[in-house]
Structures are given as C-alpha cells and as structure tokens.
Amino acid sequence: MKEVPDTAVLAARLLPWFRRHGRRHLPWQSDPTPYRVWISEVMLQQTQVETAIPYFQQFIERFPDVGSLAAASLDEVLHLWSGLGYYARARNLHRAANEIVLRRDRQIPETLVELMALPGVGRSTAGAVLALARGQRHAILDGNVKRVLARMFCIRDRPGNSETTARLWQLADQCTPTARVAEYTQAIMDLGATVCTRANPGCNHCPVSADCGALAANCVQELPARRIRGTRRLRQTQMVFVLRNGREVLLRKRAPQGIWGGLWVPPEFPRAAVARAWCGSTFGVATRQLQRLPVLRHSFTHFDLDIESWVLKLQHDNSRVEEPGSVWYTYDAPQSLGLPAPVSRLIEACFADDKNGSMRDARPRGGRPRPRALSG
Ligand code: SF4
Helix, strand or coil: CCCCCCCHHHHHHHHHHHHHHCCCCCHHHCCCCHHHHHHHHHHHCCCCHHHHHHHHHHHHHHCCCHHHHHHCCHHHHHHHHCCCCCCHHHHHHHHHHHHHHHHCCCCCCCCHHHHHCCCCCCHHHHHHHHHHHHCCCCCCCCHHHHHHHHHHCCCCCCCCCHHHHHHHHHHHHHHCCCCCHHHHHHHHHHHHHHHCCCCCCCHHHCCCHHHCHHHHCCCHHHCCCCCCCCCCEEEEEEEEEEEECCCEEEEEECCCCCCCCCCEECCEECCHHHHHHHHHHHHCCCHHHCEEEEEEEEECCCEEEEEEEEEEEECCCCHHHCCCCEEEEECCCCCCCCCCHHHHHHHHHHHHHHHHCCCCEECCCCCCCCCCCCCC
16 A cells, blocks of 8 residues: 555545435435535535435525525515525625626626626635536535545644645646536535545545555554644623513614624623613613623634623513614514524524513513413
C-alpha cells in the first residue's frame, strides 16, 4: 500500500461503490435542476441531511422556482427557514433570486464565475450546482469532502489557513474525473457523510481503505487536524414576552444584518432592571406581576447566549405598543414571520404555562390583581 494514493484512485473506487451504496432518494436528487440543487446545497451548509430534508420539501413546495422565491417577502422566506439557523443563508438566497430575476432573465448562471458572483454562493456551492445539475467538471470542497481528502492524503496542517485550503482544493480538483462528474460528486459527499464520518469512521467497509493514507499511517482519529478555537464567550439578554388576549405575543423585527437579522423576537433589553422598568413605564405594571421563566442557553458557533425571560400577561389591549416594526403574533394562527428557534420554544412555554393557569395577570399598578387561576 502506498502511503499517499494517486488522485485518480478515488473516482475509480468510489463510482462502483456509489452504484451499490450511494444515497439516491434524497428529495433534491429526484429532479436535480440547478435551482433545486442550489437550494439544497445552501441548506446543507452547516446542516445535517436529515434536518434539511423537511425544510427543503416545504421550501420547494412554496417556492418551486426562482421567480416565486424572488417574488416572496423576506419575512416569508425566513418563516420557512425558522429553526434551520444561519439565517444569512436565507437572506442571501432571497437577494440572489432577485438578482437572477432582475438581471439574468430568470436564468441561473451556467459558469462558476457568474454563480460565485451571486450573494452567498461560494466556490464549493457553485461547483456542486454545476456538477450535480449540469454535469460540468468542477470540484467541491464541503466539510465531508475536506475530511475524506485530509484522511486519504494525510493532510496534517490545521484547517482554515489559506495554504491548507489551497492544497485541499488542488486535491479536490485533481480527484474530480472528467466523466460522470455528477455521480462522483454525490459519491464523495456520501462517503464523507456515511462512511468516513468524523467519529467512528467505517474503515473496515470503506471502498478506498486500500489507498487511504491516514489508515496506512494509523492516524485516522487525528485527521483532519482540529481547529484551534478561542474561548467561548457568554452573552446575556433579557426578553419580555407580553401576552394579550390569551393568544397573542408582542414581537419586534430585528435589524436586517447580524445574528437573527430580519427575524422577529420579543422586546429585548441588556439588563433585568431595564426590562422591568420598560414594563412599568409602558404598561404600568409592578415587577411582582411579571413571571420569570428559567434561563435558556442557546449556542451559536462562537458564543453562548443566556436568555432570561419575563412574561407579562396583559388583561387589556394596550395601543402604546403598536409601533412600526412590531406585531402581535398570534400563537394559534401564526403569521408568516421568521422566528429564531429559542424564541419559538419560549413562546410555547409562555402559552403552555398560560393554559395551565400558572401565570399572573398583569394589571396597572394600583388595580387589584386578579386571583391566580389554579389548574386541576
Ligand atoms: S479508510 Fe477510513 S479514514 Fe480512510 S477514507 Fe476510508 S473511512 Fe476514511
């Protein structure tokens, strides 16, 4: 066995394996148009296949082509993306669809350079679209492919630096065959997803084990080299869930950029005292009329966010919060708006508690608080 294999070996081994063991029933494979492949590739960035499948199906059902995606509001696009995370992907898809409609006569570009000029389309996504949907010879380098190549060719350098990335792209390109490119592209993605997995790779039934550099050098578990991660930061926020009519909650739209950009969240405050003061000045309620929910920790790529939640149940409508950029979100007949997953969970918790009668009604200070309803 050679310690470092020929690049031609990969396709020769993978294509027969793919015919027997490859994944052929993923929803985007049934009709691999450039549009469907593009949507699936964007969803699969940072997301497992099993998680992406129902999102893809819903998205394609609502937006079957680039025209319908461009014509939709960003709120609706984010609504269908809610829970998938990394919302810049959805915002970029929407922007790119509008560019394709306005400047490209609704035609998805057919060259790598033109595809990469669209918002949110990198070299690997563009390569995948052209390879899988058009059979053009382009390499891809997603997380699965990087892992396979790093192990096959014993790349010990840390990922992320430009030399390592350039080396991996060079290998990815050299390994890509001139024929049956679509099959090969799916095959190498499948190998990384189902056999050459990060933990417990299945080397004993791997089609390229006889040529794998990492297996020969007995360093499979060490590759790919781990990134050096900085210390995770912890951020905190205070959210106030204002409920009215037993079925509505006040939400505000976040600025279009950044974390949760364009999504809808409850009024947020940096400190508990500021949140309580806002409840007092806006609704005239005392702190004791607010209910506190357990702190919810949500993890982003580079930091954790602790969300402390206050629940305020209004007994009467209050028009002072009908400000631009805010909405009364109806829990049991929700509008098509994008909500971050932890906010959806907290809204669920608010209304679950509300149904159990365990939450206090908030009346203006000085009014007699209604007796707490007891469940059971
Ligand atoms: S032999 Fe093991 S480490 Fe090498 S490519 Fe196959 S699964 Fe990955």
